Amino acid sequence: MAAYHRGVNFCPRCGTPLAPRLDGGRPRQACPAEGCGFIHYGEHSIGTGAVVVRGERVLLIERRTGDRSWWQIPGGFVEADEAIDTAVEREVLEETGIIARVVDVLGFRHATAPEPARASNIYVVFRLEALAGEPRPDLEESFDACFVTREEMERRPGVSAMSLWAARKAWDGAAAGGFARESDVPGLQRPGHTLYGRA
Ligand SMILES: [Zn+2]
Numbered sequence: 082m083a084a085y086h087r088g089v090n091f092c093p094r095c096g097t098p099l100a101p102r103l104d105g106g107r108p109r110q111a112c113p114a115e116g117c118g119f120i121h122y123g124e125h126s127i128g129t130g131a132v133v134v135r136g137e138r139v140l141l142i143e144r145r146t147g148d149r150s151w152w153q154i155p156g157g158f159v160e161a162d163e164a165i166d167t168a169v170e171r172e173v174l175e176e177t178g179i180i181a182r183v184v185d186v187l188g189f190r191h192a193t194a195p196e197p198a199r200a201s202n203i204y205v206v207f208r209l210e211a212l213a214g215e216p217r218p219d220l221e222e223s224f225d226a227c228f229v230t231r232e233e234m235e236r237r238p239g240v241s242a243m244s245l246w247a248a249r250k251a252w253d254g255a256a257a258g259g260f261a262r263e264s265d266v267p268g269l270q271r272p273g274h275t276l277y278g279r280a
Pocket residue numbers: 092093094095096097112113114117118119
C-alpha cells in the first residue's frame with residue numbers, strides 16, 4: 082500500500098525529522114531517534130451524535146454554514162482526554178441547554194479518510210434521556226433547538242438523513258436497547274477507560 086503520511090515531517094514527541102519505515106506492510110513516517118519509537122499511523126477522530134429523548138419527542142438543532150441550513154441531532158467531537166459519554170452529554174448541554182444522561186448506544190458509522198489531509202472518523206450515536214432544561218440554541222453551533230415528534234421530523238425539510246436514521250433506531254428499537262455502560266466489571270476499571278457492552 083502507498084505511504085500515508087500527509088505531510089507529517091517532524092516527530093511530535095521529540096522534534097526529530099521523520100523518515101519512512103516499513104511497518105505493518107506499508108511505509109510510514111517514523112522517528113529515527115533512539116528510544117523514541119514514534120510512528121505516524123494517520124489521524125483518527127471520534128464524533129458523537131445524541132438522540133435526546135423526552136417522552137415521544139427527540140431533540141433537533143438547526144446548523145448553519147454560509148447560506149446553508151439544516152436540522153440534525155446535537156453532538157460533536159470527543160476531546161482526546163475526555164470520556165465519550167461525558168463528551169456527548171457536554172455537547173448536548175452546550176448546543177441546546179438540555180441536561181441529558183446517556184442511556185445506550187444506537188449505532189455507529191465509520192468513515193475512512195478520503196484523502197491524506199483528512200482524518201478517519203467514527204461517529205457514535207447515543208440515546209440519551211432528557212433530565213432538565215428547555216431547548217435554546219447557543220447561536221454559535223446551533224441556531225435553533227426544539228423537541229419534535231416522529232411525524233414532525235419525518236416531514237420537516239432539511240433534516241439530515243443520518244440523524245433521521247439515528248432517531249428511527251431510538252423510536253423503533255426502544256425496547257431492545259443497545260450497548261450500555263458497564264462500570265462494575267472486575268479487572269476492567271481503569272482510569273480513562275469507558276466500557277460499553279450488550280446487556
Ligand atoms: Zn521522536
